Each structure stands twice: as C-alpha cells, then as structure tokens.
Amino acid sequence: MISENYLKRVNLTADVYAVCVQHALTTEKQEIMGLLIGEVDEKERVSNISACVILHRSDKQPDRVEISPEQLCTASMHAEQLAKKLNKPMRVLGWYHSHPHITVWPSHVDIRTQSVYQTMDPLFVGLIFSVFQYDTRNHKNQIQVTCFQAYQNGSELERREIALTVKASSFQNYNLEGIANLTKILIQEEIDSHETQDNDIQDELTCLHNDAFKTLALVHIVSKVARPLCDDLEERKRSVNQRIKELEHLKTELSKD
Incomplete structure (x- = not known):
C-alpha cells in the first residue's frame, strides 16, 4: 500500500x-x-x-x-x-x-x-x-x-x-561550476582507478601497458567531453553577449522617446 x-x-x-x-x-x-x-x-x-x-x-x-x-x-x-x-x-x-x-x-x-x-x-x-x-x-x-x-x-x-x-531557466553560476568541474572529476576517476591497479602490480611491462591505457582514457575525456563542453560554453557566451547588445540598443531607443 x-x-x-x-x-x-x-x-x-x-x-x-x-x-x-x-x-x-x-x-x-x-x-x-x-x-x-x-x-x-x-x-x-x-x-x-x-x-x-x-x-x-x-x-x-x-x-x-x-x-x-x-x-x-x-x-x-x-x-x-x-x-x-x-x-x-x-x-x-x-x-x-x-x-x-x-x-x-x-x-x-x-x-x-x-x-x-x-x-x-x-x-x-x-x-x-x-x-x-x-x-x-x-x-x-x-x-x-x-x-x-x-x-x-x-x-x-x-x-x-x-x-x-x-x-525553463537560465544557467545559474553554481550549476555552471558543476559542469565545468565535470572533466576534472572524470580525469581523477581514471587516475585513481589506474593507481589502484598499479599498486597490485610489480611487473614493469604491465605497468607500462596500463599507463598507455590510462593515457588513451584521458585523451578520450579531453576530446569527447572537455572540448565539446568548452565549445558549448563559448557558444553560450556569444549568445549572452549578443543578447546584451540587443538590450543595450533597445535601452538606447527607449531613452530617445
């Protein structure tokens, strides 16, 4: 019930x-x-x-x-x-x-x-x-x-x-900070995961192999997450600046009246 x-x-x-x-x-x-x-x-x-x-x-x-x-x-x-x-x-x-x-x-x-x-x-x-x-x-x-x-x-x-x-809502600063920190969190997860594995391994060749996979994972995060996020934030910035210009122009026109 x-x-x-x-x-x-x-x-x-x-x-x-x-x-x-x-x-x-x-x-x-x-x-x-x-x-x-x-x-x-x-x-x-x-x-x-x-x-x-x-x-x-x-x-x-x-x-x-x-x-x-x-x-x-x-x-x-x-x-x-x-x-x-x-x-x-x-x-x-x-x-x-x-x-x-x-x-x-x-x-x-x-x-x-x-x-x-x-x-x-x-x-x-x-x-x-x-x-x-x-x-x-x-x-x-x-x-x-x-x-x-x-x-x-x-x-x-x-x-x-x-x-x-x-x-509907605009992006609040505290939520922008959260999404901006997303890449850092993902990178730290990868580093922690590989460090845990390396602590149990003594063989140098295996460690080198794991380091290569860690590098690939970090490159993937940068290319698939960090760069698109930066591009999106840049586009949001351009949109906001454009809106500011439009509002300033509207303010000027209204002031003339």
Whole structure:
C-alpha cells in the first residue's frame, strides 16, 4: 500500500537537467551518479530541484552505482552553502544515475537503494537517465528520464512513478561550476582507478601497458567531453553577449522617446 507521505510532483530546472544529461553522456560503458539539491514544499509534497552535485565514482560498474555516506555529507554541506548564498532553504532532495544502452526503468537494486534513502527522508526521489538508446525509426540516439520512489506492496518493493516537469531557466553560476568541474572529476576517476591497479602490480611491462591505457582514457575525456563542453560554453557566451547588445540598443531607443 502506498503511504500518504509519497511525493506528488518534482519540478526540475532546465540547467540541472542539462547537467545531468551531459554527465550521463560522458560514458556508455558505466553508470554515472549524482545528488539533487533544492527546496521542498512539505505541505503540497512537491520538490523543486535547482542544483546538483556530480559525484566521484570510486568503483565504476556497468550496472550499478553506490553513494557513500561521506558523499551525502559533502552534498549536504554544499546545500547549506547554497542556502546561505541564496537565502532560502536548500537540502539534498534526491539522487540521479544513468542507464546506458538499457531501459529507463529502475532495477530491483535501484528500488532497494531508493527505499533505503526514503527511510531517512520520505520525500527523497530518484531520477534515471537512459542514454545511448538507438531509435531505429528516427536513426538517432534517444534520451529518456524517469522520476520514481519506492513503496512496499506486501512483501515486495515496487516503484511508483512521480510526475516530473522540466522548468525553463537560465544557467545559474553554481550549476555552471558543476559542469565545468565535470572533466576534472572524470580525469581523477581514471587516475585513481589506474593507481589502484598499479599498486597490485610489480611487473614493469604491465605497468607500462596500463599507463598507455590510462593515457588513451584521458585523451578520450579531453576530446569527447572537455572540448565539446568548452565549445558549448563559448557558444553560450556569444549568445549572452549578443543578447546584451540587443538590450543595450533597445535601452538606447527607449531613452530617445
């Protein structure tokens, strides 16, 4: 039976949606993860998500993600800093992760994980972004997203889909900072992963082989993630500057009247 404390709706700002999608598209071999921050209307049971934290993966897996207590604590501290900066209540409201090449629906592991989070906060929510799903009719990759909570149905845990609305918004500085740091996080993940492997290896030839693969991975991150991100940010900058010029011209014209 579904509890009356379930979440009714989630409003997600467009810039957070963009960050989550960009993060999900960085790899089609493993799942990525992050935490969602915003404010919640306890009375109406509505979450308004306006920021996110991209998490560093200590163990990259193709079919699961794990968020440590330390990462939850760090995200909570980030939410507190945002609350002071924006002068409004902000807290960790949920988590997101990707499903590359598979359906958007949560697995049994996802639902169990979501259930654990809801024991701490009944309004905690999960988002899943399905990426690299090829649509044979339109001949292009699809991106799908689902928003869900878990509930107990007899002896079984099941998912409950939550209404999700993406709200139009401009890129906030704190979300721009998050997406700008994405490349650094991905590079550090690769370095940590290869250092862990090298610690268990004494053979110099094997170490050299692993270093070559690490270099390839870092080059891939720079070429496939960092450069497109820079190009996108440059294009946004040009668009904003153009808009500023148009507004200044409009101001001048209005001043003449």
